[in-house]
Amino acid sequence: MERNIIELRNVCKDFNGHRALNDVGFYVRKNEFITLLGPSGCGKTTTLRLIGGFEQVTSGEILFEGTDITSMPPYKRKVNTVFQKYALFPHMNVFDNISFGLKVKKMDKRLIEKKVKEMLSLVNLKGFEKRSINSLSGGQQQRIAIARALINEPEVLLLDEPLGALDLKLRKEMQIELKRMQQKLGITFIFVTHDQEEALTMSDKIIVMKDGKLQQLGTPEDIYNEPKNSFVADFIGESTIIDGIMHEDYLVEFAGRKFKCLDKGFMKKEKVDVVIRPEDIKVVPTREGMLTVTVESVIFKGVHYEMMVRSNKHVFKIHSTEMVHASQEAGIIIGPNDIHIMKKERVADEK
Amino acid sequence: MKNKWIAYPYIVWMILFTVVPILLVLFYSITFRDGLGITFTLENYKRFFDPVYIGVLVHSINLALISTAICLLLGYPMAMIIAKSPIGYRNMLILFFVIPMWMNFLLRTYAWMTLLERSGLINKFLASLNLPAFNIMYSNSAVVLGMVYNFLPFMVLPIYSVLIKIDKNLIEAAEDLGADGLKVFREVIFPLSLPGVVSGIIMVFMPAITTFVISRLLGGGQFTLIGNLIEQQFLVAGDWNFGSAISMLMLVLILLCSSVMGREDKDEGGVGLW
Numbered sequence: 001m002e003r004n005i006i007e008l009r010n011v012c013k014d015f016n017g018h019r020a021l022n023d024v025g026f027y028v029r030k031n032e033f034i035t036l037l038g039p040s041g042c043g044k045t046t047t048l049r050l051i052g053g054f055e056q057v058t059s060g061e062i063l064f065e066g067t068d069i070t071s072m073p074p075y076k077r078k079v080n081t082v083f084q085k086y087a088l089f090p091h092m093n094v095f096d097n098i099s100f101g102l103k104v105k106k107m108d109k110r111l112i113e114k115k116v117k118e119m120l121s122l123v124n125l126k127g128f129e130k131r132s133i134n135s136l137s138g139g140q141q142q143r144i145a146i147a148r149a150l151i152n153e154p155e156v157l158l159l160d161e162p163l164g165a166l167d168l169k170l171r172k173e174m175q176i177e178l179k180r181m182q183q184k185l186g187i188t189f190i191f192v193t194h195d196q197e198e199a200l201t202m203s204d205k206i207i208v209m210k211d212g213k214l215q216q217l218g219t220p221e222d223i224y225n226e227p228k229n230s231f232v233a234d235f236i237g238e239s240t241i242i243d244g245i246m247h248e249d250y251l252v253e254f255a256g257r258k259f260k261c262l263d264k265g266f267m268k269k270e271k272v273d274v275v276i277r278p279e280d281i282k283v284v285p286t287r288e289g290m291l292t293v294t295v296e297s298v299i300f301k302g303v304h305y306e307m308m309v310r311s312n313k314h315v316f317k318i319h320s321t322e323m324v325h326a327s328q329e330a331g332i333i334i335g336p337n338d339i340h341i342m343k344k345e346r347v348a349d350e351k
Numbered sequence: 352m353k354n355k356w357i358a359y360p361y362i363v364w365m366i367l368f369t370v371v372p373i374l375l376v377l378f379y380s381i382t383f384r385d386g387l388g389i390t391f392t393l394e395n396y397k398r399f400f401d402p403v404y405i406g407v408l409v410h411s412i413n414l415a416l417i418s419t420a421i422c423l424l425l426g427y428p429m430a431m432i433i434a435k436s437p438i439g440y441r442n443m444l445i446l447f448f449v450i451p452m453w454m455n456f457l458l459r460t461y462a463w464m465t466l467l468e469r470s471g472l473i474n475k476f477l478a479s480l481n482l483p484a485f486n487i488m489y490s491n492s493a494v495v496l497g498m499v500y501n502f503l504p505f506m507v508l509p510i511y512s513v514l515i516k517i518d519k520n521l522i523e524a525a526e527d528l529g530a531d532g533l534k535v536f537r538e539v540i541f542p543l544s545l546p547g548v549v550s551g552i553i554m555v556f557m558p559a560i561t562t563f564v565i566s567r568l569l570g571g572g573q574f575t576l577i578g579n580l581i582e583q584q585f586l587v588a589g590d591w592n593f594g595s596a597i598s599m600l601m602l603v604l605i606l607l608c609s610s611v612m613g614r615e616d617k618d619e620g621g622v623g624l625w
Contacts, residue, residue: 054523074526081527087520091542100538101528152528 003065005030005188006051006156011060013046013212020046022212023060028156028190028205033182035191035199038209039235044192045084047209048158051190052081065155079156080149084164086141088133094120094144095129101152119147122181139170150181156188163198175201196236200224208232230342233275240281240316244274244341252341255291255314259334263341273342278306278319280338289331295324373602379595395596404580404597411577414491414566415559418498419506422555423548425499426506430547433507434514445511448504456501460568463497464488467569489571497565498555505554513547514540553609561601577601 006028013021021043028034036044049055050062053074061070069077080101088097095116096103102112120126123143128136136144142162149157159178163171179202182189193199199206200220208215208223208231216228227233230241244254249264254274266272286292293309293316304319309332316332324330383392398404433444451459466472467488474484487493517540525535563578570576575583577597584594 052523052527054526073531074523075529075531079527081524083520083524085518085520087518087524089521089524089539100525100530104529104534104538148524148528 003030004028004063005065006190007063007066008047008051009061009063011047011050011062012058013043013050013055014058020212021050024209024212024214025060026207026214026217028188030155030188031186033179033189033191033202033204035193035203035206036209037193037196037199037206037235038215039194041211042209043212044194044209045160046212048081048160048190048192051156052079052158053077078154079158080152080154081158081160082145082149082162084160084162086145086162088141088145088148090133092133093129094125094131094133094136097133097144098148098151100148115151116147119151122150123147124177138165139174142166142174146178146181150185150187154187156190157182159189159191161192161194163193163195171198178202200236208235210235225340227275227340227342230273230275233273233340233342238278238317238319240276240278242274242276242314242316244272246270246272246341250336252339255311257291259290259339260336261339261341262336263339266341266343271344273344275340275342276316276334276338278317279304280334281316281318281320282333282335283307283318283320283322283324284331284333286329286331289333291332291334293330293332295326295328295330298323298326376595376598379591380599381596383592395592396600398593399597399600407575407580408577410575411560414494414498414576415556418495418502418559419552419556421495421499422503422506423552426503426551427510427544427548429503430507430510430514433511445508448507452504457564459501460497460565463493463500464568467493467496488569491570493569494566494576497569498559498562501565502555502558505558506551509550509554510544510547513544517543549612553612556608557605560605 004027007025008027009025011021011024012019024043024047036047038044046055050057053069053072053076057070061068063069064078089100092100098116098119099112102115107115116129117126120128123146125140125143125147128140128144133141133144142165145162162178163174166174175198178189178191191199191202200223203220205217206220206223207217210231216223216232218226223232223236227236233239234241242254244252246252246263246266246269247258248268249266250261252259252261252263252272252274291311293311296308296310296315299306301319304321305323307318307320307324309316309318309330311332318332380395381391381393382389383394384390433441436444464471468474469484469486469488471488474486477483477485487496521539521543522535525539530538561578563576563582566576566579567582581594581597581601584590584597588594
């Protein structure tokens with residue numbers, strides 16, 4: 001049985017009367033790589049700052065290995081943070097930055113030197129001890145920030161959009177490297193990002209948030225394949241969301257036709273959201289298709305073509321390696337596997 | 352750069368009122384005038400290295416250093432308090448600091464005289480409580496008090512403006528790495544505020560070492576400072592050549608001091624005097 005290392009219970013946080021977090025509760029197991037994902041302003045960074053101790057909860061509690069740390073100051077917590085803009089000390093060189101935490105703990109000098117060396121080789125920056133922070137590139141500063149946090153051997157490492165400032169190629173490299181470090185060191189990572197692809201690539205578990213509320217918690221596969229509501233579906237990956245009516249178990253109507261699906265347990269004639277991933281729609285010759293559509297636009301995306309196709313009032317997004325020219329007709333096939341039915345969110349819940 | 356001409360009035364101003372006067376002072380300091388005409392000499396400089404004058408210089412440096420140190424000890428915590436206050440409150444505190452500066456410097460110093468005098472307000476108040484009188488008028492303490500009072504804003508404001516710019520993330524990062532309040536201050540806040548401290552020290556030390564008004568009014572003339580010495584040479588003794596030589600020596604001293612301080616500053620991207 002794995003232990004819960006961090007647990008949040010009914011956490012609420014207000015800023016000047018505005019509710020930033022509303023009844024958030026989840027737990028993190030030891031050695032997990034967990035990602036808080038959501039659009040900006042959804043409360044993911046606030047959640048991280050509460051765990052780090054930089055903000056105080058308005059209500060609720062935060063537990064660390066079962067003990068309440070809700071009001072413990074940051075310097076006493078066994079967590080370390082990699083800040084969004086790295087927050088490296090500009091008046092110190094690389095060595096002094098990385099060794100800061102150990103010096104504060106008054107560790108033996110020779111041991112500190114040895115550990116800094118190890119850390120620098122872990123982040124692939126051997127021999128950078130004497131360099132000044134300002135002489136480093138963004139990617140290098142990023143690695144120093146990670147080394148500075150990891151050298152303290154925290155139980156939990158908090159990362160606040162650490163890759164946001166890097167270019168795409170460097171970001172992909174760092175994603176793989178972070179994952180490698182996490183597996184090698186066996187430290188729990190809590191990672192904040194608004195980049196869904198990043199979240200899917202790196203995480204063991206993803207927490208999707210919106211407007212200060214937890215939307216869904218699950219493995220990347222769960223969240224991608226079985227989004228709980230249309231917000232999650234829309235946020236994680238691209239998808240077409242259209243209105244539908246559930247006629248009976250395993251039978252849904254949308255775009256003027258009935259489709260078989262794998263969902264059940266809805267009321268008769270219940271209005272639902274139907275979510276279809278663009279790569280799940282197959283393009284076939286017109287007479288073989290379940291629906292006949294007109295291609296409105298085609299964009300070449302490298303691996304595939306992105307096509308917007310229209311059937312009456314309904315527009316679908318399709319990713320396909322087969323290309324159909326714009327304004328031509330085609331057929332599409334959507335299998336029961338590829339149809340995800342979601343309860344309509346009542347409008348009253350929104351505001 | 353375009354619009355270079357915008358700088359021309361400034362350049363003209365600088366030449367007329369800074370460069371030319373300094374050259375004049377330099378000229379006076381290395382010349383001697385008698386009935387026969389003008390002769391060049393270093394005699395004016397030699398005269399200064401007399402134990403009496405050196406004593407005056409040491410005394411001036413002493414008082415200026417003490418005032419600067421007191422300003423720093425009082426000013427740094429003040430700057431921190433202001434920097435940590437909420438924004439609206441902060442502007443009000445700054446205003447309180449600046450308002451006395453709108454009043455004439457001489458007036459403010461005269462005000463201290465009436466406060467500190469033997470039959471001044473403070474002593475009247477003490478007497479009404481049957482407490483012994485408080486006599487610091489015409490002493491070193493009164494001069495230091497006057498300097499601290501007048502120059503404190505020049506210490507607070509530069510430190511405040513540096514403190515306010517320190518990235519909050521750095522403080523959080525230090526806390527995150529296990530530093531408590533004291534260590535955060537010692538290892539992060541204070542080192543990062545050094546550029547402000549350096550310019551504060553320069554801005555207090557320079558006027559403090561050259562002041563002659565404060566020492567004359569509050570020191571009562573018996574504690575001659577270097578500023579009074581120069582004043583006397585020009586206005587009382589009429590020896591412009593010797594007065595100029597002392598002024599040049601002071602100029603060199605101040606430039607040396609501030610260049611040493613400025614060097615400390617340079618690594619942090621602060622503004623030194625050169």
